[in-house]
Amino acid sequence: MSQPRLPKCVNKMSKPSNFCPGCGHSLTLKNLGFVIDDLRISSSTIFATDIGCSLLAWDYFDIDTVQSHHGRAASIAVGLKRALPKTTVISYMGDGGGYSIGLNHLVGAARRNEAITVILVNNTLYAMTGGQMAPTTYKGESTSSTPEGSFAKEDPFLGPEFLAPICHKEAFLARTSVDNPIQIKKYIKKAIQNQKNGNFSLVEVLSYCPTNWKTDAKRTINFFDYLKGFYKTGVIKGEQ
Amino acid sequence: MIFLQTEDEPAAGFGVLGAALGGKKSWTATAAAGHLLLQDAVVAAEAMRIPFVAYIGQRGGPSTGTVIYSQQELSIARDGGNGEGLRIVLGPSNLQELYDLTILAFDLAWRYHLPVFILGDGYLSKMTGEVDLSAKARVVKADPIVQNGKRVMNLRNCYSLEEEIARVLHRELKDYGSIAKEVEKSEVYKCTDAKIVVFAWGSVASATKEAVKKIRKDGHAVGLFRPITLKPFGATRAKQSVRNAKKILIVESAFGKFGRLVTEALFGISDIEVERLYKPAEGITPEEIEDKIRKML
Ligand SMILES: Cc1ncc(C[n+]2csc(CCOP(=O)(O)OP(=O)(O)O)c2C)c(N)n1
Numbered sequence A: 001m002s003q004p005r006l007p008k009c010v011n012k013m014s015k016p017s018n019f020c021p022g023c024g025h026s027l028t029l030k031n032l033g034f035v036i037d038d039l040r041i042s043s044s045t046i047f048a049t050d051i052g053c054s055l056l057a058w059d060y061f062d063i064d065t066v067q068s069h070h071g072r073a074a075s076i077a078v079g080l081k082r083a084l085p086k087t088t089v090i091s092y093m094g095d096g097g098g099y100s101i102g103l104n105h106l107v108g109a110a111r112r113n114e115a116i117t118v119i120l121v122n123n124t125l126y127a128m129t130g131g132q133m134a135p136t137t138y139k140g141e142s143t144s145s146t147p148e149g150s151f152a153k154e155d156p157f158l159g160p161e162f163l164a165p166i167c168h169k170e171a172f173l174a175r176t177s178v179d180n181p182i183q184i185k186k187y188i189k190k191a192i193q194n195q196k197n198g199n200f201s202l203v204e205v206l207s208y209c210p211t212n213w214k215t216d217a218k219r220t221i222n223f224f225d226y227l228k229g230f231y232k233t234g235v236i237k238g239e240q
Numbered sequence B: 001m002i003f004l005q006t007e008d009e010p011a012a013g014f015g016v017l018g019a020a021l022g023g024k025k026s027w028t029a030t031a032a033a034g035h036l037l038l039q040d041a042v043v044a045a046e047a048m049r050i051p052f053v054a055y056i057g058q059r060g061g062p063s064t065g066t067v068i069y070s071q072q073e074l075s076i077a078r079d080g081g082n083g084e085g086l087r088i089v090l091g092p093s094n095l096q097e098l099y100d101l102t103i104l105a106f107d108l109a110w111r112y113h114l115p116v117f118i119l120g121d122g123y124l125s126k127m128t129g130e131v132d133l134s135a136k137a138r139v140v141k142a143d144p145i146v147q148n149g150k151r152v153m154n155l156r157n158c159y160s161l162e163e164e165i166a167r168v169l170h171r172e173l174k175d176y177g178s179i180a181k182e183v184e185k186s187e188v189y190k191c192t193d194a195k196i197v198v199f200a201w202g203s204v205a206s207a208t209k210e211a212v213k214k215i216r217k218d219g220h221a222v223g224l225f226r227p228i229t230l231k232p233f234g235a236t237r238a239k240q241s242v243r244n245a246k247k248i249l250i251v252e253s254a255f256g257k258f259g260r261l262v263t264e265a266l267f268g269i270s271d272i273e274v275e276r277l278y279k280p281a282e283g284i285t286p287e288e289i290e291d292k293i294r295k296m297l
């Protein structure tokens, strides 16, 4: 069966969206929208965006949406879920917000096994502010704050792998990539199911940022394939 | 009741916001550096008009400091963050007020959808004493903001155009102006004929009142002006309270944070002498205040 072009839960008034052409956020959100449609949960879902390009999704859905600051999209989601345990709370953030400035909140929520779902878009840099280096920046990757190539000697930060040992045994952690819509939808569905079962879940989506990567379509795909060599997709904790 | 110990103050602040968005009365407490971190959530509350309540047990500073006396967090509570400080700050001066003003804080936060601070100190937080709990709390319902059964809410606190944020700010400032008139609260104690009016707030005001009472007994015309809402600050009543005064004295456990508010409120009155008893991060006894006033007689 062919899929409609846009999910039903999308707020048509907000289109065209504010994302750059070719941005991975649009693809991620679209697939998230399809899952919300499939599960018929749009009226009982609360979407919490962060600061960063994720915030451009503040009116993307015809769904209750709130916006917070770096990584605090997890904390506000915790408060929402505790107040309204029957809702589905989805926290949506970038790698800079989630893994650097606000990492403490992911650690806290994961440690306490808060029943929220985090979708974290990893484009390997701070996109909204002009493409500075993030903890996810690949060794040698050129960014606006490291024009000669990242000076990081360590491997980039692997979020789900970092959280895995500190999470509750029932937590669900996975990484998928924006070029694999079937897997994105599968993992997001599992993550939401895990929230319904009362557990924490996080899906990292490896994503494109052609604007800050300064890549055309072909070079975007090439760099993305290169990143996938390090950022392995799959379930990192939980059922396959 | 749900109690949650979070990883840090931003998490506590944003957790409180999440719960308030979901229609539950929620609050948090912190001090000093934690208060700075909490302001992150407070500006979000201001921007999205979400009810928010926090108790602050002020600590001596700079930095993380001592834990009993201080009135140094007044400016952060009033104006912390990069907004226009659209919040209400209450200053209890004794245990009874700590109880009553906490009830009021919830009432105001949910009535006006604004952040409300109860600005105490370690002295108030740690003391024990008798409190009359019979006052009935006015109950403002905490309706959910999201999942409200009426319409989908798309809330944000980040704007990309100056004109856009300016429009929002002007609307909010206007609204705050009319709220301010309704909530301003102060205690004016024996100021009508006072030649000397002492300005103090919080637990320092309790000590000041003792001193003023004692000097009154000797027949001297001394009064006390004590703001209960430190924001909004009741400038009109403050001005009225010094109508017959020749001198004022400002007493605080900080170096002029409160003093600047007082002189701003009294701006335009020129024929009045201003004395100060500033003891940043130290307690102030009734005797010290009495001494100071007697020297001014
Ligand atoms: C506490 C705080 N620090 C810094 C900023 C500035 N800032 C805004 S967006 C952003 C980058 C966000 O990057 P990321 O989370 O990776 O999301 P992306 O834009 O890449 O989707 C930064 C640093 C801010 N708004 N707040």
Ligand code: SF4
Residues within 6 Å of the ligand: A018, A019, A020, A022, A023, A024, A025, A053, A123, A127, A128, A208, A209, A210, A211, A212
């Ligand atoms: S800057 Fe990058 S992440 Fe942000 S909208 Fe543009 S392509 Fe997407």
